Amino acid sequence: MRLGVVRGKVVLSLADPNLVGTRLLIVEPITADSLSSGTPGGGKQLVVADRLGPNEGETIAFVEGREGANPYWPGRAPVDAYCSLIVDTIDYSPSTD
């Protein structure tokens, strides 16, 4: 899972029926440099499926790949990125030895 900051959301007028009840977040992934500098972000933004409800500006962790569709099991959904959790605290101190 990468870390990301919620920057917005997407609303569809017409959607795959399996996506009913799923929010679509616009998420900016957090780079290592940005995490050290205290202004998290910096990655290429993407759309992440969500059923937890983070607000704009909150930090999440999201899974990518076919595991993004796991929460819909045994159903199927056209999802390749999914919000696994909302972050409360980050304790980050990279050791560059």
Add this chain to the structure above:
Amino acid sequence: MFIARIDGSITSTVKHKSLDGWSLLIAQRLNADGSSAGEPQVVVDPMRTARGARVLVSTDGDLARQMLRDNTTPTRLVVIGILD
């Protein structure tokens, strides 16, 4: 699988139910020369890995589903070893 250095940890209250009770660490993927490769990743740690440790991380979603005992888990990365 990839090699990573443990650079931190996170806490989370609101999360997928399958992640309840698991330790979640921040892992930095590394190249052979020790330089960073890509963005930090949150990994599930079943072995109480120390900060700064170098670990082997599995990207196998099947393993994550089996370990967390939940077919619906939105999780893929698991610490499966600590480097000597």
